[in-house]
Amino acid sequence: MKSISVLSALILAIGVAAGGWLLGQSLENSRKPLRTVTVKGLAEKSVKADLGFWPIRFVANGPTLEAARGSLEASETAVRAFLTKHGFEADEIEIQNVRVEDRYAGYNGGNFPADVRFNLNQDMLVTTDKVDELNFASRDIGELLKAGVVFSSDSWSGGPSFVFTGIADLKGEMLTEATKRAREAAQQFAEQSQSNVGNIQTANQGVFQILPAVDIPNDRPDKQIDKRVRVVSTITYFLAD
Numbered sequence: 001m002k003s004i005s006v007l008s009a010l011i012l013a014i015g016v017a018a019g020g021w022l023l024g025q026s027l028e029n030s031r032k033p034l035r036t037v038t039v040k041g042l043a044e045k046s047v048k049a050d051l052g053f054w055p056i057r058f059v060a061n062g063p064t065l066e067a068a069r070g071s072l073e074a075s076e077t078a079v080r081a082f083l084t085k086h087g088f089e090a091d092e093i094e095i096q097n098v099r100v101e102d103r104y105a106g107y108n109g110g111n112f113p114a115d116v117r118f119n120l121n122q123d124m125l126v127t128t129d130k131v132d133e134l135n136f137a138s139r140d141i142g143e144l145l146k147a148g149v150v151f152s153s154d155s156w157s158g159g160p161s162f163v164f165t166g167i168a169d170l171k172g173e174m175l176t177e178a179t180k181r182a183r184e185a186a187q188q189f190a191e192q193s194q195s196n197v198g199n200i201q202t203a204n205q206g207v208f209q210i211l212p213a214v215d216i217p218n219d220r221p222d223k224q225i226d227k228r229v230r231v232v233s234t235i236t237y238f239l240a241d
Helices: 002-030 065-085 131-139 142-146 171-192
Strands: 036-048 051-062 093-102 118-128 161-163 196-204 209-212 226-240
Touching: 036 171, 051 065, 051 131, 065 093, 065 118, 065 142, 118 131, 131 161, 171 196, 171 226
Parallel strands: none
Antiparallel strands: 036 226, 051 118, 051 161, 093 118, 196 226, 209 226
């Protein structure tokens, strides 16, 4: 019985010692700083705009409101015929508003000739998925000038704008590509530091951007049909020995 008690005590002592050693090792390892690397992964894809907007503002003048209105109606008829010729349907053409100005009612009314007393502006908006046709029509606008249509010189009539609306269909593919690029960067760093890439600690998918295909200084990026979709993901990986 005495030998059994001694053996039990010995086993207990060994167990306590082993537990203390493991606890010490755990504490020592817990004090070691986590080794991580933060990298960025870029994904880009060339796309084509799938929706276009063309705001058109034209003006007409006349000595009377009736005369100015008749001139405006003639311009509207010419614009509609032009757009129809280029393949646009009636439901793609919308009248936005008509503005009427009696210049004699203003502070400087006496400075205007009588034949331009009334000034009328009309806004039309073409909204279409026929982006190539819209781009071509906007370049063929000289036809309307020959027809006597007078366009406003303000920025509202600065030509068509093109947008890409299919970004939702690209997100999965592009995030996968960005993550792949980020892991490649992490792997390169790990090889240089004689480490191994572990699991992801944190990840930020980044913001998707729709950019013009070509960066042109002082140019409106929305005027280009061709676009670039871009996303940069930021990922932090654990590193192991």
